[in-house]
Amino acid sequence: MKAAVIVFPGSNRERDAVAALEAASGTKPYLVWHRDTELPKVDLILVPGGFSYGDYLRSGAMAAHSPIMREVKARADQGVRVLGVCNGFQIITEAGLLPGALMRNAALKFVCRTVHLRVENTDSPFTAKYRKGQIVRYPVAHGDGNYWTDEETVKRLDGEGQVAFRYVSDDGRDDPLWNPNGSVTNIAGIFNAKRTVLGLMPHPEDAVSAFHGNTDGKPMFDGLVEALS
Amino acid sequence: MTTAQQPEVSLEMAREFGLSEGEYNSALEILGRLPTYTELGIISVMWSEHCSYKSSKKWLMTLPTTGPQVICGPGENAGVVDAGDGDAIIFKMESHNHPSYIEPYQGAATGVGGILRDVFTMGARPIANMNALRFGSPDHPKTRHLVSGVVAGIGGYGNCVGVPTVGGETNFHPAYNGNILVNAMTVGVAKADRIFYSAAAGVGNPVVYVGSKTGRDGIHGATMASAEFTEDSEEKRPTVQVGDPFTEKLLIEACLELMETDAIVAIQDMGAAGLTSSSVEMAGKGGLGIELVLDDVPMREEGMTPYEIMLSESQERMLIILKPGREEVARAIFEKWELDFAVIGHLTDNGKLVIKMHGQTWCDMPIAPVSNASPLYDRPWEPTPPAAELEESVRALPGDKTLGEILEKIVSCPDQASKRWIWEQYDSLVNGDTRFMSGQADAGVVRLPGQTKGIAITTDCTPRYCLADPVRGGAQAVAEAFRNLSAVGALPLAVTDNMNFGNPEKPRIMGQFVGAIQGMADACRALDFPVVSGNVSLYNETNGEAILPTPAIGAVGLLPDAMMAVGIAFRNEGDTILLIGETKGHLGQSLYLREILGREEGPPPPVDLAVERRNGDFVRGIIREGLVVSSHDIQDGGLLVTVAEMAMAGGIGANLSGLDGADAGVLFGEDQGRYVLAVRPENAAAVQDKAKAAGVPVTVLGKTNGTALTSRGPESITIDRLKKANEAWLPSYMAAAE
Numbered sequence: 001m002k003a004a005v006i007v008f009p010g011s012n013r014e015r016d017a018v019a020a021l022e023a024a025s026g027t028k029p030y031l032v033w034h035r036d037t038e039l040p041k042v043d044l045i046l047v048p049g050g051f052s053y054g055d056y057l058r059s060g061a062m063a064a065h066s067p068i069m070r071e072v073k074a075r076a077d078q079g080v081r082v083l084g085v086c087n088g089f090q091i092i093t094e095a096g097l098l099p100g101a102l103m104r105n106a107a108l109k110f111v112c113r114t115v116h117l118r119v120e121n122t123d124s125p126f127t128a129k130y131r132k133g134q135i136v137r138y139p140v141a142h143g144d145g146n147y148w149t150d151e152e153t154v155k156r157l158d159g160e161g162q163v164a165f166r167y168v169s170d171d172g173r174d175d176p177l178w179n180p181n182g183s184v185t186n187i188a189g190i191f192n193a194k195r196t197v198l199g200l201m202p203h204p205e206d207a208v209s210a211f212h213g214n215t216d217g218k219p220m221f222d223g224l225v226e227a228l229s
Numbered sequence: 230m231t232t233a234q235q236p237e238v239s240l241e242m243a244r245e246f247g248l249s250e251g252e253y254n255s256a257l258e259i260l261g262r263l264p265t266y267t268e269l270g271i272i273s274v275m276w277s278e279h280c281s282y283k284s285s286k287k288w289l290m291t292l293p294t295t296g297p298q299v300i301c302g303p304g305e306n307a308g309v310v311d312a313g314d315g316d317a318i319i320f321k322m323e324s325h326n327h328p329s330y331i332e333p334y335q336g337a338a339t340g341v342g343g344i345l346r347d348v349f350t351m352g353a354r355p356i357a358n359m360n361a362l363r364f365g366s367p368d369h370p371k372t373r374h375l376v377s378g379v380v381a382g383i384g385g386y387g388n389c390v391g392v393p394t395v396g397g398e399t400n401f402h403p404a405y406n407g408n409i410l411v412n413a414m415t416v417g418v419a420k421a422d423r424i425f426y427s428a429a430a431g432v433g434n435p436v437v438y439v440g441s442k443t444g445r446d447g448i449h450g451a452t453m454a455s456a457e458f459t460e461d462s463e464e465k466r467p468t469v470q471v472g473d474p475f476t477e478k479l480l481i482e483a484c485l486e487l488m489e490t491d492a493i494v495a496i497q498d499m500g501a502a503g504l505t506s507s508s509v510e511m512a513g514k515g516g517l518g519i520e521l522v523l524d525d526v527p528m529r530e531e532g533m534t535p536y537e538i539m540l541s542e543s544q545e546r547m548l549i550i551l552k553p554g555r556e557e558v559a560r561a562i563f564e565k566w567e568l569d570f571a572v573i574g575h576l577t578d579n580g581k582l583v584i585k586m587h588g589q590t591w592c593d594m595p596i597a598p599v600s601n602a603s604p605l606y607d608r609p610w611e612p613t614p615p616a617a618e619l620e621e622s623v624r625a626l627p628g629d630k631t632l633g634e635i636l637e638k639i640v641s642c643p644d645q646a647s648k649r650w651i652w653e654q655y656d657s658l659v660n661g662d663t664r665f666m667s668g669q670a671d672a673g674v675v676r677l678p679g680q681t682k683g684i685a686i687t688t689d690c691t692p693r694y695c696l697a698d699p700v701r702g703g704a705q706a707v708a709e710a711f712r713n714l715s716a717v718g719a720l721p722l723a724v725t726d727n728m729n730f731g732n733p734e735k736p737r738i739m740g741q742f743v744g745a746i747q748g749m750a751d752a753c754r755a756l757d758f759p760v761v762s763g764n765v766s767l768y769n770e771t772n773g774e775a776i777l778p779t780p781a782i783g784a785v786g787l788l789p790d791a792m793m794a795v796g797i798a799f800r801n802e803g804d805t806i807l808l809i810g811e812t813k814g815h816l817g818q819s820l821y822l823r824e825i826l827g828r829e830e831g832p833p834p835p836v837d838l839a840v841e842r843r844n845g846d847f848v849r850g851i852i853r854e855g856l857v858v859s860s861h862d863i864q865d866g867g868l869l870v871t872v873a874e875m876a877m878a879g880g881i882g883a884n885l886s887g888l889d890g891a892d893a894g895v896l897f898g899e900d901q902g903r904y905v906l907a908v909r910p911e912n913a914a915a916v917q918d919k920a921k922a923a924g925v926p927v928t929v930l931g932k933t934n935g936t937a938l939t940s941r942g943p944e945s946i947t948i949d950r951l952k953k954a955n956e957a958w959l960p961s962y963m964a965a966a967e
Contacts, residue, residue: 010475012391016661051389054475110384110654141656206658211792
């Protein structure tokens with residue numbers, strides 16, 4: 001699998017993403033600068049976490065209009081897999097690759113902790129290595145992770161299997177107590193309709209080794225390598 | 230030279246700028262004439278306490294600063310130590326107390342920004358942040374607002390620049406009601422043969438300004454930091470700078486990229502006193518002069534005067550001396566990162582600071598007297614009288630409280646309650662190199678990028694000890710840092726000190742400073758733990774009320790493999806729990822005494838430095854042999870609180886048969902030099918034998934077991950109950966604001 005990681009000047013989890021991709025695939029991903037207008041031929045595009053252009057406006061709003069995002073959208077339309085993590089989720093959502101919006105956390109504070117997630121749909125290269133309903137632990141680290149869309153869209157997302165992950169308790173309850181940011185119906189990550197694009201707030205790339213004390217993120221990268229190699 | 234358009238200088242103006250009459254007169258003497266308005270502004274900030282260390286220098290010089298591990302000690306932007314294999318660790322802790330009280334979010338945020346720049350300006354990529362915070366009483370009407378703003382500011386800055394915040398400490402005490410302390414520490418890694426220094430060299434070499442534009446923010450910030458607060462201090466809000474972490478991130482990447490070329494002669498950030506201190510210090514260290522043309526300084530607003538430009542403390546700016554002809558290489562890098570880049574002057578051989586603007590000369594004065602001949606005071610000081618020992622009967626447990634109630638009260642008091650509400654607002658994981666963060670181990674542990682080697686980091690100080698006995702308190706702060714690093718298995722390398730005290734012109738306060746330095750110096754010597762960088766913050770008083778003496782110690786240690794590090798959490802049922810070190814039952818200045826008996830009395834616990842070293846070396850050694858599952862040093866709250874924290878962190882209880890019949894001194898005394906370890910039962914005998922061979926006292930406390938702490942008869946205290954008490958205080962306190 002060949003992958004490209006998009007680097008904005010304020011990206012700060014690109015190193016984590018590169019390490020996770022390299023460990024899983026054995027190949028160093030391309031690093032593509034935000035002002036570039038072309039992408040190499042790749043199987044996966046990862047838009048990493050961070051603060052793109054500072055995010056003093058709505059997170060990801062400016063980055064969505066950067067030169068490289070036109071090319072990312074074109075590739076996504078051709079079916080190239082796109083993974084947006086944290087700020088990357090905000091950016092690809094602002095760019096229109098996913099429905100909805102990410103707002104300020106309900107508690108109005110940045111939150112960094114390890115949360116439990118329920119895998120809602122395993123019919124994608126991102127989640128194929130998990131069991132449906134499996135409870136996994138990923139860390140979150142964000143200030144604007146409050147996913148919102150209207151009730152009708154939530155219904156449609158659920159109906160069409162576009163909800164990838166939900167925040168839950170360690171035994172799988174999805175009541176608001178376990179929701180770190182106020183997201184509608186505890187949504188932590190969503191697919192596009194074809195399930196070729198995934199955006200999520202939590203960080204699978206920071207949970208891939210014994211060093212992290214958590215390997216629950218590893219199956220996501222292993223699954224992508226298996227499907228795209 | 231013309232002085233047109235500048236206000237007339239007078240003694241009265243000098244006083245307003247914070248200079249004494251004597252200092253003003255020596256300025257006249259050095260110049261042989263009346264200074265210009267711009268010159269007076271420059272001299273006043275250079276001679277401010279904040280920039281000149283005029284009250285503290287005499288005593289700081291007595292600290293040990295050398296050792297085989299030291300690459301660069303105090304005097305540069307940060308300290309540098311050898312981490313082996315050609316790696317260097319660069320670190321420093323610095324205060325931003327006054328600004329954080331006036332405007333907590335920006336004050337704390339720019340504190341983080343400033344300390345990051347001190348570290349990356351020397352060529353290091355920052356790999357971890359820490360902070361030490363002291364707030365007033367929780368009952369004080371301002372405390373909530375200050376906690377909320379400071380924590381959000383530290384997070385807002387550190388999270389955006391992508392440096393994990395891996396630990397820290399937070400205390401509350403009424404003595405900080407009008408003067409909170411915000412001490413921020415950054416640790417970075419560089420190649421030992423690629424360290425960048427600030428001494429300018431090469432007459433004619435270009436002086437380059439990079440980073441953000443200069444505005445009118447923060448003018449005279451250094452002077453504000455050198456005065457006591459009064460009720461109208463909030464009018465000084467315009468002297469607090471505004472931070473832009475995104476620009477800082479760009480500045481880090483651009484500077485590190487430039488440092489990979491050979492274009493740089495010297496580099497320094499523009500911190501306190503901005504362009505003034507950076508240009509004067511760089512030229513002064515190189516024994517050269519510097520000429521600046523301020524028309525070329527990138528400016529955010531129009532009509533700024535030379536005085537304002539020289540004294541602005543706008544953030545995210547650096548001054549660089551380039552090799553001749555490398556301007557375009559450097560310019561291309563800064564343009565890629567969309568940062569301002571301007572050649573604003575050159576080095577000269579006349580030893581003078583010359584400032585030109587609009588075709589006029591605004592400053593023309595010799596640098597050496599300003600940077601070297603700043604005043605140095607030997608302030609009168611009084612030693613702190615020793616506190617009376619407590620009566621022996623204080624060791625009896627009170628009859629009206631169960632052990633469970635006592636423990637619950639201590640683990641939920643503001644100083645001891647979980648600070649999760651704070652640390653969850655900090656990104657502790659970015660870069661994927663964090664092994665241990667707050668709440669998991671006695672020190673934060675990160676691995677060096679691309680390597681297995683680990684760096685352990687801690688910040689420590691027990692101000693209530695320092696107030697009762699500054700000498701003992703100073704030694705204890707250093708010893709605790711040594712212990713916290715040893716408790717994770719790291720070899721302590723060196724110390725950065727952040728000395729926070731009241732008004733040094735009062736002999737009692739100066740005595741606290743002198744005492745703390747003496748204790749620190751003794752401990753640093755005995756533990757081979759030199760001081761390589763530091764910062765002094767004096768005049769932490771409001772309306773004449775001083776803070777507790779707070780010599781905050783930041784320290785780093787080295788682990789050959791970060792995976793060797795051991796955390797505090799109990800991990801298995803049936804592990805043997807061992808107490809390392811001798812317990813005498815010292816209750817003076819203990820949390821037990823304060824929280825349960827309502828007394829802040831007695832001397833703090835004595836520190837036996839030879840024992841600290843012996844016990845620390847022993848614990849580190851057996852951790853590295855892989856014999857230790859969990860490890861926690863004994864500090865605030867004493868033995869039972871330490872075991873409770875290990876149980877809460879792991880969700881596993883303990884049967885403490887070894888504590889049957891113990892009194893309050895044994896259970897809650899704060900004797901130094903002690904650790905609680907959990908080891909696999911099959912290794913317990915070997916560890917005890919090794920301890921005996923090393924002459925280290927070792928006692929079996931019991932076994933990890935179940936979901937409660939059990940000891941002394943039938944009483945059992947569930948982990949769940951303790952955890953609720955420990956976790957509840959801070960979130961419910963903060964929520965009460967709404």
